[in-house]
Amino acid sequence: MKIYQLRRKSLESDIEIKLNFFGIGIFKIKTSIFYFDHIISQFINYSLFDCYLRCYSDLKIDNHHCIEDISISLSLLLKKQKINRYNSYYICMDDSFVLMSIDACNRIFYYDNFLNLDLDLQIIREFFSSFSKNYKCCFYLYYINYFNKHHLIESIFKLFGIIFNKSKNCNILQSTKGFL
Numbered sequence: 072m073k074i075y076q077l078r079r080k081s082l083e084s085d086i087e088i089k090l091n092f093f094g095i096g097i098f099k100i101k102t103s104i105f106y107f108d109h110i111i112s113q114f115i116n117y118s119l120f121d122c123y124l125r126c127y128s129d130l131k132i133d134n135h136h137c138i139e140d141i142s143i144s145l146s147l148l149l150k151k152q153k154i155n156r157y158n159s160y161y162i163c164m165d166d167s168f169v170l171m172s173i174d175a176c177n178r179i180f181y182y183d184n185f186l187n188l189d190l191d192l193q194i195i196r197e198f199f200s201s202f203s204k205n206y207k208c209c210f211y212l213y214y215i216n217y218f219n220k221h222h223l224i225e226s227i228f229k230l231f232g233i234i235f236n237k238s239k240n241c242n243i244l245q246s247t248k249g250f251l
Contacts, residue, residue: 075151079144083136084128086144092152092239094121102126102141104134110228111141117232135194142198146205154238162233164226167217171230173238174209183212195224 073092080086098115100108100122115122128137159172181203185192203210217223 073152075148077144077148079140079147081140084126084140086126086140087123088125088141088144088148089123090145090148091121094119097121098124100124102128102137103130104137107134107138107141110224113225113228114232114235117229118235119232120235135197138194138198139201142201143205146202149235150206152239154235155240158234158238160230160234160237162226162230164229165222166219167223167226168215169217169223169226169230170211170213170215171227171234172209172211173234175206175238176209177207178209179204179207180209182210184214189220191220191224195227 072094074089075092076087076089078085078087096116096119098112098121100112100115102108102111102124103126111124124141126137126141128134128140130137154175156175157172158175159170161168161170163169181200183196183199185196188196199210199212202208212227214223214227217226
């Protein structure tokens with residue numbers, strides 16, 4: 072059992088996260104953004120982490136700061152546990168088909184192919200872009216198909232969890248430089 076915890080407090084949010092990296096997918100999440108609670112729980116469930124997440128934020132303005140700050144906090148916590156450098160996977164769920172690839176290389180790059188950015192997809196982009204910057208990784212998110220945006224977002228977070236679940240057993244450094 073490896074338990075990490077973090078408290079991040081700013082003028083925009085107050086976040087507390089406790090994460091058991093080798094858990095069974097148990098979670099208690101309270102952000103007061105019920106849809107985000109639902110999709111972040113998909114990540115926790117599929118990663119097989121155990122997680123307590125609490126966030127108080129300036130939701131009277133909008134939910135941007137809450138979601139961005141959770142991404143930053145989560146990336147800083149996950150950075151404490153080494154994972155395999157190269158991680159790619161895909162998922163089809165209902166009408167959506169998504170590919171995700173993460174290179175935990177200590178360099179920052181983010182790419183997605185969202186074309187019609189409504190508020191929901193802008194926030195998803197901000198979540199993963201912030202994750203990439205703070206985790207220091209190259210992050211590719213590519214959807215092949217979707218009809219229902221809820222299914223797309225849910226499959227993205229499930230896929231994010233699957234990648235972290237499959238990447239937990241890190242025992243070699245994959246770099247021709249000898250370091251990352």
